[in-house]
Amino acid sequence: MNIIAWNIRGIGGAGKSGAVKKLINSNNPSILGLVETKHSSSKPRRWNSWWRADDLGWEEVLAVNGSGGLILMWNQTLFKVLSSTKGDRWINIEGRWTNGDFPVSITLVYAPNDREGRIRIWQQLKILKQSSNSPMMIMEDFNEILCPSERKGCSRLQASAEDFQEWVSDMCLIDLPLLGRKFTWYRNNSASKLDRIFVEAEWVSRFPEMKLWGLNRSISNHCPLLLECSKVNRGPKPFRSLDMWFSNPNFVKMVEKEWKSFAAMPLQRKLNALKASLKKWNKESFGNFDRKIEQLERELNLIDNISDSALLDECTLARRNALTNQLWLWPKRKESYWFQHSRSRTIKEKDRDTRYFHILASVRKSRKTIGMLRVGGNAIREPRMIKQEITKFYKKLYSEEQPPCLKISGEGFARINEEDSKELESLPSLEEIKKSVWDCESSRAPGYNGFNFGFVKRMWDVVGDDFFRFINNFFQQGKLLNEVNRTWVTLIPKIDGACELKHFRPISMVGCIYKVIAKILSNRLKKVLPNLIGETQSTFIGERQILDGALIANEVVNWCKKKKKEAVLLKLDFQKAYDTIS
Incomplete structure (x- = not known):
């Protein structure tokens, strides 16, 4: 399901019809919105020639004195419109996709250039939202920015931008991140992000894989926007330890039993073996949250219906109490799951809300997913090809070259004294290892093995001795298993709309064992580094x-x-x- 929105800057000029046809044929949209059409009369024959759909629907607002104008078109075999509303600067349709049961409200907007005119439009759209029960999407040219980085050379916001911010906040809208480019409007050396798509939270819940692309410009100084709502298969999901598991009274005993059965294995192999057991246990004990809650509600409702006409025996009363307790517990588990996936660190316990965390996690997933790469001037969107290009790029980047070897005399450098040297190389105690574990944040993203430090801390009585033996063995032999030294690399965009690999920063996500060893070494080095590194070095040293x-x-x-x-x-x-x- 694709949606296209574009400020075309007039549809009567040479090449405009061809550009629209090309856009439709290349992206196969269900819905197409064009603003600033500058047409004072309807052209239904032209609309049909663009789309070639057997059943085309449209609504339009005609231009006044050659200024403004909007047209919103849809393929009626894919989208069924139930009602429509229009203003002088916007068109709204309400309906649903023919292959689903998700009712939506879609609004096409072309905001005026003056502040007073925009405020008038914001108020009209507020009233429109109040009259609709369907989740809204509002798209196209808002003629305003939300932050200084959205305008080239801008350092501070004007009052009209603050009006826009306040309106977005009042409407509870989510600004979909733009991929593929930073700005949508260009003129000489000026550039701004004026075109965008807002959605309400339900859209993100329904389509967590949504991607908003800024396409290449052609005959307009605005670039077209393409919203893709289809699901993409990106391969199997990695294992993650979940905090909600500890709400099950049988969880700790199950882990203890499984851990003892792996007694002959080293620590890393035990963790790998435990993953398989936990995956199976999680599926059997938790499964689908919503389905489980619905099942409990049906059973409770059945007992309530019986109690309407008869007295309940003690067994049935006990069952009803148990169901009530379960209906308190399962929403909390669901909340814990989405809170952990949202990676939120700013929400207080009293402010917790499952729906909010779900949306936060979905938006986070959308932002971090690489949906398109530009390689050698070509855009790549197929997940398999994207993975291949990333692998090829970092294989080359992480290949060690053999530069000329320079010999530097050790004379003149500060040296570690014998006492510090012994302390650096001494075997860590159980207390030192435990302190290093507790120094690591519980909820940080885990490494490739999937276990975060929240799991390690809460299961320390079970896994602590194995950690102690494994880490002491490393300090004695100076060797690590390949599994422990394995690292996941995640790519963090350096700029908005990053689409080239040079615009991503690789972050290594090491496993919990590696991180504990690194923490021990780091804590020990902190004590001696200030005496080894000159005062002119002002970075990477504590208190500098x-x-x-x-x-x-x-x-x-x-x-x-x-x-x-x-x-x-x-x-x-x-x-x-x-x-x-x-």
Whole structure:
């Protein structure tokens, strides 16, 4: 299911019809919205020639004196319109897709250029929302930005932008992230993000794979917007330990039993074996939340119906109480699940809301998914090809070159004394290992093995001895199993609309065992590094500030200028210092 919206800047010019036809043929939309048509009369024959649909529906607002104008078209074999409403700057249709039962309200907007005109439109759309029971989508040219980064060279927002922010907040709208480009409108050296699509939360719940693309510009200074709502198969989901498991009274005993059955295995192999058991147990004990809640509600309702006409025996009363308790427990489990997936760190316990966390998790998933890559000028959207290009790029990036080997004399460098050396190499105690575990945040994203530190801490009485033996063995032998040294790499976009691999920052997600070892070494090194690294090094050392280096450099330059001293200022920049092996 695709939706296209575009400020076409007039449909009567040369090449405009061809551009619209190409857009439709390339993307096969269910719904197409065009604004600033500048047409004062209806052209139904032209609309039909564009689409080639057997059953085309449309609503339009004609331009006044060659200004404005909107047209909203849909394929009636794919989308059934139940009602429509129009204003001088917007069109609204309510209906549903023919292959589903999801009622929607879709509004096409072309906001005026003046602040007063936009405020008038915002008020009209507020009233429109109040009269509709269907989740809204509002799309196209709003002639305003939400933050300074959405306008090239902008440093502060004007009052009209604050009006826009307030309206979006009052309407409880979600601004879908734009992929493929940063701005949607261009003129000479000016650029802004004026075109966008807002949705209510229900859209994100229904279509968690939604992607909003800024397509290539052609005959307009606005780029077309393409919203894809189809589901994409991206392969099997990785294992994740879930906090809600601890709400089951049998969980800890089950883990203890399974852990003892793996007694002959090393720690990492035990964790891998435990994953298979937990996957099966989770499916049997939890399954589908909504289905389980509906089942409990049906059974409780059946008992309530019996109690309407007869007295309940003790067994049935006990069952009803048990069902009531379960109906309190299962929504809490569902809330815990979505809270963990949302990665929210700003919500207080009293503010918890399952629907909010569900939406937060869906938006987060949408933002982090790479739906398109641009490689050599070509756009790649097929998941298999995207994976291949990412693998090829990072294989090359992470290949170690053999640069000329320079020998540096150790003379003149600070040295670790014998006492510090022994402490660095000593075997860690159980208390030191446990402290390192508890220093790690419980809810942080796990590594490739799927176990977060919340699981490790709560199961410490079961797994603690194995952690102690494994880590001590590492300090004795200095070797790690390949499974422990394995790392997942996740790509974080450096800029909005990132679509090239150079615009992503790779973040390594190591497993919990590796992280504990690194934490122990880090805590030990913190004690000796200040004595080894000169005072001029202002970064990566506790209690030193990164800005001190810039301040000192500024003072030195001022001193040289004041004293008229000759000096050389040398700046070294290691390109992609954190993204390569050196």
